[in-house]
Each structure stands twice: as C-alpha cells, then as structure tokens.
Amino acid sequence: MTTNSIRSLRTDYSSALKNFIASSRAFEVLGTVPIDHDAPSVHEPCKTLCVLDSSFNPPTLAHLKMSSSALEESPGPSSRLLLLLATQNADKPSQPALFEDRLVMMTLLAEDLRTYLRSRLAISGLDDGNVPHIDIGVTKKPYFVDKAAAIEESGVYTSSLEQVHLTGFDTLIRIFNPKYYPPEHTLRPLEPFLTRHRLRVRMRLGCEWGGRQEQQDYLSNLAHGGKENEGAKSEWANQIQLVEGTKEDEQAVSSTKARMAASHRPEGLDSLVPRNVRDYIISWGLYKDE
Numbered sequence: 001m002t003t004n005s006i007r008s009l010r011t012d013y014s015s016a017l018k019n020f021i022a023s024s025r026a027f028e029v030l031g032t033v034p035i036d037h038d039a040p041s042v043h044e045p046c047k048t049l050c051v052l053d054s055s056f057n058p059p060t061l062a063h064l065k066m067s068s069s070a071l072e073e074s075p076g077p078s079s080r081l082l083l084l085l086a087t088q089n090a091d092k093p094s095q096p097a098l099f100e101d102r103l104v105m106m107t108l109l110a111e112d113l114r115t116y117l118r119s120r121l122a123i124s125g126l127d128d129g130n131v132p133h134i135d136i137g138v139t140k141k142p143y144f145v146d147k148a149a150a151i152e153e154s155g156v157y158t159s160s161l162e163q164v165h166l167t168g169f170d171t172l173i174r175i176f177n178p179k180y181y182p183p184e185h186t187l188r189p190l191e192p193f194l195t196r197h198r199l200r201v202r203m204r205l206g207c208e209w210g211g212r213q214e215q216q217d218y219l220s221n222l223a224h225g226g227k228e229n230e231g232a233k234s235e236w237a238n239q240i241q242l243v244e245g246t247k248e249d250e251q252a253v254s255s256t257k258a259r260m261a262a263s264h265r266p267e268g269l270d271s272l273v274p275r276n277v278r279d280y281i282i283s284w285g286l287y288k289d290e
C-alpha cells in the first residue's frame with residue numbers, strides 16, 4: 001500500500017468509526033481485504049467464520065499465527081476471517097494507539113496474512129482462490145457471548161454460519177470466570193455461545209497460565225464435569241480445541257512487548273509484529289511515549 005492510500009484509508013476508518021460509535025449498532029464490518037466491490041450484502045458461501053477479537057494494540061505475529069493456522073486447517077471459499085476490534089475491553093482501560101491506527105494496522109495484518117497464506121497454499125498445490133477474504137470489524141461488546149450474538153444479529157453473514165473464536169489460553173480462563181456474568185455469577189450464560197459456536201484456543205505458556213500439561217488438564221477437567229458446580233456443561237469441552245502455541249524455548253510475543261519495543265528498541269519489532277505493521281508503527285511514530 002502506498003503512503004497516500006494508507007493516509008486515505010486512515011481518514012475513511014476515522015469517519016466510519018465516528019458513525020459506528022454514535023450509532024446503536026453493536027457490531028459492524030468497516031472493510032474487507034481484498035476490497036470486494038461485488039460483495040453480496042450477505043456472504044452466502046461462507047460456512048465458517050473464524051473470529052479473532054483483540055485490541056490489536058498493535059497486531060502481533062501471535063495474531064498472525066493464530067489466524068493462519070486456523071485458516072490452513074480449513075482452506076477454501078467456505079471459510080472467512082473476521083479481525084474484530086473490541087472498542088470496549090472487559091478489564092483494561094483504553095490506551096494508545098488511536099482506534100483508526102489500529103484499524104489500519106489490522107488491514108496491514110490482513111494483507112501480510114494473505115501473502116503468507118498464498119505461499120503456504122502454493123506449497124500444498126492449492127491456488128489463490130483458496131485464500132479467504134478477511135473482514136475488518138468493530139464491536140462495542142466486551143464479552144464473547146455478546147460479541148457472537150451481535151455478529152449473528154447483524155445479518156452480515158448467513159444465519160447458519162458457525163463462528164470459531166480464536167483466543168489464547170489466558171482468554172479461555174477469563175471466558176470461564178463466573179465473575180463476568182452477573183447477577184447470578186454462574187457460567188450458564190455461555191450456553192448459547194458454546195452450543196452454536198466453537199473456540200480454538202492457542203496455548204500460552206508462562207507462570208501466569210501454567211505449562212502445557214496444566215492447560216490440557218484445565219480442558220479435561222471441564223470435559224469430566226469439573227465445572228458443573230459453576231453451571232458449565234461437560235459437553236462444552238467438545239466445542240473447544242486446544243492448539244499448540246509458542247514453544248517453551250521461543251520468545252513469547254505480546255502486544256505489550258511490541259509497544260515497549262516501539263518505544264525503546266524499534267529493531268526488536270521485527271520479531272514481534274508483521275513487516276507492514278512494523279513499518280506503520282515506525283513511520284507514524286506510534287507508542288513513542290510508552
């Protein structure tokens with residue numbers, strides 16, 4: 001993308017965001033990569049929508065890996081990816097960068113992701129038609145049950161569509177924390193979400209979340225009814241796929257680390273964020289004061 005097209009994309013996102021925030025809508029798609037001029041109002045052929053919800057502050061190589069591995073598992077036009085910017089977080093107050101910068105970086109992530117997928121599909125002998133479209137969306141809903149319902153109710157996708165939410169293990173634990181579900185504070189509100197949709201959870205190793213075995217045990221415990229006293233159903237475990245993440249000897253990647261690198265050691269960005277995102281952070285001077 002040229003500097004001028006990035007500038008004009010940022011302006012477009014800025015005004016679309018203002019409209020969205022002022023509206024009563026809970027979810028909206030603000031862009032698609034590649035731009036799809038002939039797109040139908042409802043995406044008919046799409047059966048599976050992978051959803052990566054994040055603050056994208058900034059998008060990282062972990063976000064790229066989570067998305068690409070999910071899409072590589074089910075290539076073809078029946079899959080689509082939604083990069084979903086959460087304008088309200090369940091726990092964290094909003095921090096820099098501006099939402100319009102994050103939307104531009106999500107678009108750059110989508111382009112890097114499609115380039116990566118194209119090269120992976122070529123190795124498997126599949127053509128470009130199998131590289132999915134990627135939607136850039138926004139939601140005001142902080143909780144996954146409500147995000148999923150807002151996507152369903154928007155009418156943007158077919159009603160039979162299954163959503164596969166791509167999260168890390170740290171987020172799975174929070175989805176299963178009853179503190180988020182007042183007034184009863186049980187896990188029962190997860191029922192419609194985990195009946196209709198799935199979670200694809202990337203392991204995130206570290207002292208906060210435990211090692212590989214502990215993360216597998218967490219899911220087995222759910223499958224064996226260990227959370228029934230909190231209102232969870234053991235069969236929900238069938239809707240949750242736990243996949244490998246960064247290896248124990250590899251550098252952990254996070255948006256926090258990327259913000260710190262942008263501020264103190266920009267050369268460190270190379271191993272944390274996709275190339276186009278790195279160039280944008282540097283040329284727009286994002287996160288300088290972190």
Ligand SMILES: Nc1ncnc2c1ncn2[C@@H]1O[C@H](COP(=O)(O)OP(=O)(O)OP(=O)(O)O)[C@@H](O)[C@H]1O
Pocket residue numbers: 053054055056057060062063166167168169170171202203204245246252253254255256257
């Ligand atoms: N390295 C990672 N491994 C596994 N999951 C990850 C990783 N980075 C992000 N995720 C997951 O991606 C989703 C969105 O990530 P999020 O925006 O919270 O990134 P983050 O790096 O944790 O952000 P921050 O550092 O600002 O807290 C969450 O479900 C999170 O668990």
Ligand SMILES: NC(=O)c1ccc[n+]([C@@H]2O[C@H](COP(=O)(O)O)[C@@H](O)[C@H]2O)c1
Pocket residue numbers: 053054055086088089090091092141142143144145171174175176177180
């Ligand atoms: N119970 C839930 O559905 C729940 C709990 C905590 C965070 N979240 C969401 O997970 C996403 C990622 O959160 P963090 O950026 O805090 O890691 C955000 O959209 C946040 O609002 C959802």
